[in-house]
Amino acid sequence: MPESPHANTIWTVVGFTAYPWEHALASLRLVEPIQQAGLRFIQGNLYDQVFLETISAADLVVIQRDFPRWLDAYLEVIARTRAARVPLVYEVDDLLLELPETHPDVAIHYYTPALLPMLHAILAADALTVTTPALAETLRPLNQSIWVLPNYLTDRLWPLREPVPRPAGTKVVLGYVGSDTHQPDLEYVAPALTRLLERFDGRLALRFWGSEPPPALRTHPAVEATPLQILDYAKFAGYFSTLQADLFIAPLVDSNFNRCKSSIKYLEYSASATPGVYSRVPPYEMVVKHGVNGFLASTPQEWESCLARLIEDQALRCEMGRRAQATVREGWLLSQHAHEWAEAYRQVQVSLQAQRTSRQKQAYLQLIARVACQARRYQDSLVDRVARQEGAAAELAARLEQSQRELQEISGSRAWRLIQDLWRLRLALIPHGSRRERLVTWLLERMMAMRSQH
Incomplete structure (x- = not known):
C-alpha cells in the first residue's frame, strides 16, 4: 500500500x-x-x-x-x-x-x-x-x-454530586432508567419486584423513566412510569441529575448479546452516589465488587434478597452509593481516559x-457489496409493493366510507321512511307464508305469463 x-x-x-x-x-x-x-x-x-x-x-x-x-x-x-x-x-x-x-x-x-x-x-x-x-x-x-x-462517564456532562438526603418517613424509591428495548430484561425481574411490593407494602415505590414497567406491574398503585424522549445526551444527563431515587436496578438477561454490552448504566447511576443491583454478567462483573460498590444478582431469589437489603438499610444504601461513586471517580471518567x-x-x-488487503479479501468484500445491493433493491421493491397495496386499501376504505355515508343519507330520507311504512303495511296485510301471500304470488305469476304471451 x-x-x-x-x-x-x-x-x-x-x-x-x-x-x-x-x-x-x-x-x-x-x-x-x-x-x-x-x-x-x-x-x-x-x-x-x-x-x-x-x-x-x-x-x-x-x-x-x-x-x-x-x-x-x-x-x-x-x-x-x-x-x-x-x-x-x-x-x-x-x-x-x-x-x-x-x-x-x-x-x-x-x-x-x-x-x-x-x-x-x-x-x-x-x-x-x-x-x-x-x-x-x-x-x-x-x-x-x-x-x-x-465506555467512560463523560464527566463534563455528568458531574459527580453528593446524594440528596431523603426526608424521614418517605417511601423508598426503587428506580430504573432505560429504553423500551429492555422490556425482556425488566420482565425477567418482574416476579422479584412484585414480591417486594407485597413485602414492603406502603413503604416502597417503583419509578420507571423511559420504559414502560413490566406488564404485571403497570396497574399497581405504587408503580409510576415517566416517558422520555430526550435524544440530546447532554440534556439527558442534566435531566438524570434531577431524578430522586434511593436505589437503581440494571437487569440484563444472560445472552451473548448482553454479555457484550458495556457498564455505562452503572457509571450513570453511580454519578449521583446511588447504589444499585446489577445482573451478574460480564459488563457489570468487570466493575461491581459484590456487596461493596453494588450488588450482583443472577436469579430471582438473589434479586429479591439484594434489593431487600438495600430497601431495609438506609446506612448500607449511603455507604454503597459512596463507594460506587468513588469507583467511577478513581477509574471511569472520560477526562482520565x-x-x-x-x-x-x-x-x-x-x-x-x-x-x-489480499485479492481474496477484496473479492469477498465485492461479493458482499453486490449481495447487499441486491438485498437493498429487493427490499425497496417490497416497500414499493406494500406502498401500492396500502394505496389500494386506502382507496377501498375511502369508497366504503362514501358508501356508508350514502346509506346513512338514504336511511334518513323521507322516501326511505315511506318505503319502510309501506313494507310494514304489506307485512300486516300479506304476512310471510300466509295463504294470502301464496294467492298474491300466484296472481302475479299468472299476470306475468299472460303479458309474455302478448
Missing part, C-alpha cells in the same frame, strides 16, 4: 453515524472522547446526506454502528476514504449481528436492512473499535485488528502501513 500523506500523525478525524450528533451513541463513542483527546473532529454526514469533501481533510475516518444501512452513501465513503489513503475504522458498541429473538428491534426488523452492510464494514475496515473485551473476542474472527475503548482514543488511532495508522 502506498504511504499515506498523513503518515504517523492523527490530527483530524471525520465521523459518520446513523444518529443525530447530539445522540448518546454519537456523543459517547465519537464526539466527546475524540475532542477530549485533543483531536479535531468533523461531522461527515447528517443521516444519509454525506459530505464527501470532509474526507480530504481527514487523517482517519470512523464509521459508527449502522451508518452502512445507507448503502450507497456508505460505499461512497469507503471509495473516497480508500482514494485518500487514510485509515478506516469501524466503531460498534453492541453485537448488532446477534440480536436475541426477544429483542424488540427484531420484531420490527429495525436492523435487518443494515446487517449485510454492517458485515461489509467489519470486514472492510482497517480496524475495529469496540467497548468490551467480550465484544472484541466475538468479532475478532472477522477482523483481527481490534482495539477496546471502554480520552487519550486512549488518540493512542488507538495512531496505532491503527502505524499498523496500516504494514498491511495489504
Whole structure:
C-alpha cells in the first residue's frame, strides 16, 4: 500500500453515524472522547446526506454502528476514504449481528436492512473499535485488528454530586432508567419486584423513566412510569441529575448479546452516589465488587434478597452509593481516559502501513457489496409493493366510507321512511307464508305469463 500523506500523525478525524450528533451513541463513542483527546473532529454526514469533501481533510475516518444501512452513501465513503489513503475504522458498541429473538428491534426488523452492510464494514475496515473485551473476542474472527475503548462517564456532562438526603418517613424509591428495548430484561425481574411490593407494602415505590414497567406491574398503585424522549445526551444527563431515587436496578438477561454490552448504566447511576443491583454478567462483573460498590444478582431469589437489603438499610444504601461513586471517580471518567482514543488511532495508522488487503479479501468484500445491493433493491421493491397495496386499501376504505355515508343519507330520507311504512303495511296485510301471500304470488305469476304471451 502506498504511504499515506498523513503518515504517523492523527490530527483530524471525520465521523459518520446513523444518529443525530447530539445522540448518546454519537456523543459517547465519537464526539466527546475524540475532542477530549485533543483531536479535531468533523461531522461527515447528517443521516444519509454525506459530505464527501470532509474526507480530504481527514487523517482517519470512523464509521459508527449502522451508518452502512445507507448503502450507497456508505460505499461512497469507503471509495473516497480508500482514494485518500487514510485509515478506516469501524466503531460498534453492541453485537448488532446477534440480536436475541426477544429483542424488540427484531420484531420490527429495525436492523435487518443494515446487517449485510454492517458485515461489509467489519470486514472492510482497517480496524475495529469496540467497548468490551467480550465484544472484541466475538468479532475478532472477522477482523483481527481490534482495539477496546471502554465506555467512560463523560464527566463534563455528568458531574459527580453528593446524594440528596431523603426526608424521614418517605417511601423508598426503587428506580430504573432505560429504553423500551429492555422490556425482556425488566420482565425477567418482574416476579422479584412484585414480591417486594407485597413485602414492603406502603413503604416502597417503583419509578420507571423511559420504559414502560413490566406488564404485571403497570396497574399497581405504587408503580409510576415517566416517558422520555430526550435524544440530546447532554440534556439527558442534566435531566438524570434531577431524578430522586434511593436505589437503581440494571437487569440484563444472560445472552451473548448482553454479555457484550458495556457498564455505562452503572457509571450513570453511580454519578449521583446511588447504589444499585446489577445482573451478574460480564459488563457489570468487570466493575461491581459484590456487596461493596453494588450488588450482583443472577436469579430471582438473589434479586429479591439484594434489593431487600438495600430497601431495609438506609446506612448500607449511603455507604454503597459512596463507594460506587468513588469507583467511577478513581477509574471511569472520560477526562482520565480520552487519550486512549488518540493512542488507538495512531496505532491503527502505524499498523496500516504494514498491511495489504489480499485479492481474496477484496473479492469477498465485492461479493458482499453486490449481495447487499441486491438485498437493498429487493427490499425497496417490497416497500414499493406494500406502498401500492396500502394505496389500494386506502382507496377501498375511502369508497366504503362514501358508501356508508350514502346509506346513512338514504336511511334518513323521507322516501326511505315511506318505503319502510309501506313494507310494514304489506307485512300486516300479506304476512310471510300466509295463504294470502301464496294467492298474491300466484296472481302475479299468472299476470306475468299472460303479458309474455302478448
